[in-house]
Amino acid sequence: MLQLAGCSITQSGKGFDLVDDNKYEEALPYFETAANEDGSKSSAVMASFLYLSDYQIPRDIEKAKEYYQLSQSLEHGRWDQYLDYFMPLANAKILLYDDDPGNDEEGTDILRGDRYSEYSPALGLLAKAYAFGKGVDKNIGISKALFERSVDYDSEVYSAHHYSWFLAVHPDAEFRDGARALELIQEVMEDDEESRQATTLDTLAAVLAENGRFDEAVETQKNAIDRLIEDSKDYPKFLVWKSWLECRLKTYEKNLPWHYESNQTPFVGSAGSQPCVWKESP
Secondary structure (H helix, E strand, C coil), X not given: CHHHHCCCCCHHHHHHHHHXXXXXXXXXXXXXXXXXXXXXXXXXXXXXXXXXXXXXXXXXXXXXXXHHHHHHHCXXXXXXXXXXXXXXXXXXXXXXXXXXXXXXXXXXXHHCCHHHCCCHHHHHHHHHHHHHCCCCCCCHHHHHHHHHHHHHCCCCCHHHHHHHHHHHHCCCCCCCCHXXXXXXXXXXXXXXXXXXXXXXXXXXXXXHHHCCCHHHHHHHHHHHHHHXXXXXXXXXXXXXXXXXXXHHHHHHHCCCXXXXXXXXXXXXXXXXXXXXXXXXXX
């Protein structure tokens, strides 16, 4: 969307410039203003995606719905035809992350469309749906194949990061693969920008623990918490994740890896709405 939207001195243009600079929280007010006051369809779609991202801006499904519905009511601008590709993705994510299981199948049907067969974010989200049986029958083989496909089609390291995390923390031993997770997170750590993120350090710690390297996991998780606290000076909403990072640290200090509980799912509508459970014994 960034490549197609371009840059300008408008509210939406400033928002796209900030997203391009990885400043999501700063970009959001520009998109909201452009959507609400200028009737910018692309800005409404971007606001919806940012509220879905759970990155700098904790996930907020109700706000994502609000801006998705607004985008549906606004007219296309001269260069907005590309939005017809991205808007269904926003809808799919809303359907999967809201509190109504009856919407899940519709969400996965969107993701299975041929138009997204080579688009990494859609492949990764569908892979996660198969990994946890969300809107589809749970199928670890299909999930892993889709995750690998998302990594292959991603020119960045985001899909590798995503897959590495689930290979380390999935509740099913059949899914977890510490060796492959380590390969992937090492690729991510070669990226100067991503290697400095608290979320990346959190994933690295989880992968190290899954591989039995608990001393390194503890040290890495402490660094992740320090980074999160430092980043929260600019992005206060980051602190919603602090309890989760501390929870996992307690687990690693017991020389145990951290995994999702069998009744837990990553498909939660708002950050902090699902408590973290730290392990005291295997």
